[in-house]
Amino acid sequence: MNIKNISILGLILAIFFGLGLSFKPEKKDSQQPELESKQLAQSPPMGWNSFDSYGVYLHEEAALANLEVFAKKLKPHGYKYFVIDAGWFGEFKLKDGTMYPAEKHATEVNINEYGLLQPSKTYFPNGLQPIIDRCHELGLKFGIHLMRGIPRAAYKKNTPIKGTDYHARDIADTTSICEWNHQNYGVDMSKPGAQEFYNSLINQMADWGVDFLKYDDLVPFPKEVEGVANAIEQCGRPMVYSLSPGNKVDVSAINSFKRAHMLRVTPDIWDDQVGLDQCFDAWRKWQGEEEPGFWIDLDMIPFGKLQLMSPKPEGVNGHESKKDIAKKIESGELSNVELLAGKGWTRQSAFTKDQMYTFITLRALSASPLMMGGDLPTLDDFSLELITHEDVLDCNQNGIMGSLIYDEDNVEIWKTPKKDRKDGWIGIFNRSKSLKSLSFSKSDFNFVDDEEYIIHDIWANKEVDNFYFTINPNGVVFLKYASPIKM
Template identity: 75%
Template sequence: MMKNIYIVILSVFFCSLFCVSCLSKSAEKKDSKQEEEKLAQTPPMGWNSFDSYGVYLHEEAAMANLEAFAEKLKPHGYEYFVIDAGWFGEFKLREGTMYPAEKHAEKLNFNEFGLLQPSETYFPNGLQPIIDRCHELGLKFGIHLMRGIPRAAVEANTRVKGTKYFARDIVDTTSICEWNHQNYGVDMSKPGAQEFYNSLINQMADWGVDFLKYDDLVPFPEEITAIANAIEQSDRPIVLSLSPGGDVNPEHLDAFKRAHMLRVTHDIWDEQVGIDQCFAAWRKWQGKEEPGFWIDMDMIPFGRLQLMSPKPEGVNGDETKAEIIKKIESGELSNIELLSGKGWTRQSQFTKDQMYTFITLRALSASPLMMGGDLPTLDDFSLALITNEEMIECNQNGVMGSLVYEKDSVEIWQTPKKESNGGWIGIFNRSETDKSLSFSKADLNLDDSTNYVIHDIWENKDIDEFDFKINSNGVVFLKYMAN
C-alpha cells in the first residue's frame, strides 16, 4: 500500500515538473515573440560591408570595421553590424593577394543539408569569433542571404534537414536571379520547401544572427512569407530587411510588412543619379512607414569605397561600365574582371553639398541609416554628418516627411515631430545652379500667427528670417519649435 502511495507521489511530482517546464518554455516563446514584435520600432541604424568591400569582405577587415564601429558609431545609437554577400564563397584570388579574381565565387561552401557555411578563403576561423565579438561589444550581428538554394546543392541533391526530402524535390530551376546565378528559387508549393527555409534560419539563429538582409526577394511574396514564417518558428528576434529595390510592386505590401525594412531603390552610389532616385522613391512610398516597417533607400556611400577593387592599369576611373566592357571586348584592356559594386577603390565622390543633401533626405524620410564606407579610414566630415545629433533625432522620430512646396527645382519637405508642436524642414535646391531664395512661413507650412524658435542645423545657428543662398544640389536643414 505504502509503495503505491510513493508511486502516486512520484508521478505527481514528475508531472508537476513537466508542466512547469512546459509553462517555462511557453513563457520563453511568448517573451521571444513579444521581443520580436518590438523590433525596429525606429529606423534601424548600422553598417553594411557592401559599399566598401563588395562581396569580398575578409576576416581581418571585418574585425577592424567592427572595432571601429564600436568606437565611432555605437555611442550615437548605431547597433547593427552587417556582413553582405560573398561570406560563403571560395573565391579565386589574384596571385599573392586577397583581391578576388572572379565577380561571384564559382565554388560555394555548404554543408550536407545545402546550408551555406563561412568561406575558408576569407573567413578561415569562421564567423563565430566575429559574431561573438560583436555581442561582447553590445552590438547586433547581421548577415546577407540570397533567395533560394545553392545550385551546387541541387546538383549534389543534398537532403533537407530533418525531412525525407532532397534539394531536387523543392527547387524551381526556372527561377534564377538576373545578376547572381549562384542560387535557384524554392517552389513553396512543394513538400519540404518550408522546412528548408526553417533549417537555414535555424542555423542563423544558432549562430547568433540578429539581422538578415535577404536579397533578390522583393518580387517573390511567397518566399518572403516563407522566410518570415521561418524566423518566427526559430524563436530568435531577427530583423528582416528585403532587398533589392527597384521595381517594387505595392500590391505585395502585406507580404513586405512581414519584414522590417523594404528596399525601394536600386543600389545607391556616390553620384547625383542616386540622390535623384531617392527623391523619387520618397514621393512614391511616402506614408507607408510605421513602427516595425521602414522604407529603405539603401546604404550611405560616404568615406572610402570599393577597397577590394583597385583600379587596373589602362583605366582612367571615370569610364562607364559599358565603356569598360567595350574596351575589354576590343582587346584594349585585358586581365580585368568587373567586380561586384560600382567602380574602383576611391574616396566617395559626392561634393559636400551632395553629402548634406543625402543625409538630410535620410533624416527627413526616416530611411534606415546604414553606413556603407570603410570605418577605420573614415574622414572627419563624413563621421560628423552621420553622427550629428539633430540629424539622428529627426531620423529616429520615425515619420516620413511630406512635400509642402515645389517650384523652379526647389523642394521643401517637412517632417513633424511626434507628439509635439515642432519638427524639421529641408529646403532642397535640386538644380545645377546656386540660388538665392526667400520664403514666407506659409511656404514652409508654418502657421503665420505662431512664433517659432528655428535652428539651422548645418550652420548651427538660430534664424529669424527665411532668406537663404543654397548651392547647387544643396540643402538648408531646419528644426522648428513653437514658442
C-alpha cells in the same frame, strides 16, 4: 510500491500543484512569434554594411578591424547592427599573391551536407563565429546577407533537406534565377519541403547568433518573402528582417513586405547625383508607408572610402561605365580586368560637401534606416560628423517619414513633425545645378500666422530670423523648429 513511497510521491505532487505548476507544456499562441517580431525595429535600424566598401569580398581581417572601430565610434551614437554582405560563403579565385578577387561571384561556394551555406575558407579561415562572438561581446548585433533560393551546388549534389525526406531538386525552381547573381535557383514554395528548407537555413543562422538578415533578390517574389518570414518566426531568435533590393517593387504586395522590418525601394545607391535623385523619387512614392517595425529603406550611406577590394587596373581612368569597360575587354584593349561587384574602383566618396549634406538630411527627414557603407578604420572626420550628428539622429529616430509640402522651380521643401508635438524639422532642397536665392512665407512651411517658433539652421548652426536663404547647387538648408518654451 509501499505506503512510504506513495506518501513521498503525494507530497511531491502536492508541492507542484500548490505552486501552480503543471506537467503539461505551455501552449504558445500561434500568432505570438509574429507579434514578437514586430516588437523589433521600433525606430529605423542603424548600423554598418560591408558592401559599399568591400563589395562581396569582405575578409576576416577587415571585418574585425571595422567591428572594433564601429564599437568605438558609432555605437555611442546608437548604431548597433554590424552586417556582413554577400560573398561570405564564396571560395573565390584570387589574383596571384593577393587577397583581391579574380572573379565577380565565386564559382565555388561552401555548403554543408544539407545544402546550407557555410563561411568561406578563403576569406574567413576561422569561420564567422569569432566575429559574431566579438560583436556580441561589444554589445552589438550581428547581421548577415543571404540570397533568395537554394544554392545551385546543392541542386547539383541533390542534398537532403534537413529533417525531411525531400531533396534540393524537389523544391528548386530552375527557371527562377537572379539577374545579377547565378549562384542560386529560386525555391518553389508550393512544393513539399520548400518551407522546411528555409526553416533549416534560418535555424542555422539562429544557432550562429545572427540578429539581422539582409535578404537579396527577394522583393519580386512575395511567396518567398513570406516563406522567410515564417522561418524567422519559428526559429526562436529575434531577427530584424531586411528586404533588398528595391528597384522593382510591386506596391500591391505591401502586406507580404510588411512581414519584414525594412523594405528597400531603390536600386544600389552610390556616390553620385543619380543616386541622390533616385532617393528623392523613391521618397515621393513611399512617403507615409512607414510604421514602427516597418521602414522604407533608401539603401546605404556611401561616405568615406569605397570599393577597397577593387583597385583600379592599368589602362582604366576610373570614369568609364561598366559597359565601356566591357567593350574594351571584348575588343582586347583591356586584359586581366574583371568587372567586380559594386560600382567603380577604390576611391574616396565622390560626393561634394553639398551633396553629402543633402544626402544625410534626406535620410534624417525620410526616417530611412541608417546603414553606413564606407570603410570605418579610414573614415574621414567630416563623414563621421554627419552620420553621428545629434540633429540628424534625433530626426531620423523620430520615425516619421517627412512629406513634400512645396515643389516649385526645382526647389523642394520636406517637413517632418515630431511625434505628438508641434515641433519638427524642415529640409529646403535645391534640386538644380545653379545657386538659388530664395524667399519664403510662413505658409510655404505650413505654418499658420499666429504660430511662433524658434527656428535653428542646423548646418549653418545659427538662429533664423527671416525666411530668406541662399542655397548652393544640389544643396540643402536643414531647419529645426520649436516653440520658445520647448526649444
